[in-house]
Amino acid sequence: MEPKWLEWAKQIQAIAQAGLTYSKDVYDLERFQELRKLSAEILSEYTGTDMQTVTELFANETGYATPKVDVRGVVFREGKLLLVRENLDGCWSLPGGWADIGLSPAEVAVKEVREESGYEVEPVRLLAVCDKKFYPHPPSPYHVYKIFILCELVGGEALTGTETSEVGFFGENELPELSVERNTESQVRMMFEYARHPEWPAYLDGIGGEAK
Template identity: 40%
Template sequence: MDTQPWLDWAVELQSLAQAGLYYSDNKYELERYERIREIAVEMMAYKTPISKEKLIGLFANEVGYQTPKLDSRAAIIKDHKILLVQEEDGTWALPGGWVDVDQTVHDNLIKEAKEEAGEEITVDRVIALHDRNKRNAGTYALEITKVFALCTSHGGEFKPNNETLQAKYFALDELPEMANHKTTADQVRMCFEAYDDPNWEVVLD
């Protein structure tokens, strides 16, 4: 059975419940919205490997009208090779991650490249804004917009950290096993195409 509609319904229920909890001031309606959120969490926990406790924690801090979260990814290309970082499970991805609440997308790209790859970079131009659930493996409990940007390295050195095992440059025809829930080979290919095209138009999902 295809689980995608089930998960889509659960995500929509969670979004409706979150908005109701924020905008309603009727205690009976609040109780109903809280129960709808609980059902949504139970549905997602049943159909995904994410535990109910983790899902509750994920949504507990969410208030107001639900909008997508931002994930930034730095495409750092040098000598026609792209910089990837190795995840704890051995797969590889573009350096990046959640955009912190006190950071702009621009500044977050710089921060993540430094923390995960040890690279000092400048951000040149946006490549794409991708809908994560449409483009990457697995369905996440939240809607996520992934921002890809071309960046220039100004040197640096990888340092051990609690997020990545190593950083290395790869040519397009020698890509390692990708962390497809974070970065796919198609997304890396897109970054190379943008690098080679000065008239590249931003891909907008």
């Protein structure tokens, strides 16, 4: 699903970042710096984003380049799925966000559900690990793994957070406009499939489960 220019730009950026981290030769460092600049130019050209912003967001990390991890809490109540309206785009998503240093994925899911929806939950099991590149998300400078964790509702009440403006439970046939930067329709429908099939093993793109 991911456009080739974005795949190439991210690969060039990763090579440049690793080279700048581990190379000792001054001439190699210059070449890796030029590669990093080239990757940023590709992203700027195709997205219409100014170079300064691209450089700050895309080419500012050090060390060996690794994927970012996005964790989503999956909470059902009477067959309906918990979604929150995002302030950034006014659309709806599963509560969640970037994984935090020092917290396990399960702890992140509980934290994000509480902060974005007001509900208290307990993690039950891993549902899916998805690579963002296989789904129709908007182009992103980061390579992202998305982790979906089923959680049981144990308390709290609907309360918006600093990043959300509305909280609600939705049936599979009444989904609102989704924030596709955060979750696609196919991913959300996969969660309903797993609710109907608790015996399925955790889904990994192309391996395990029946959902797609």
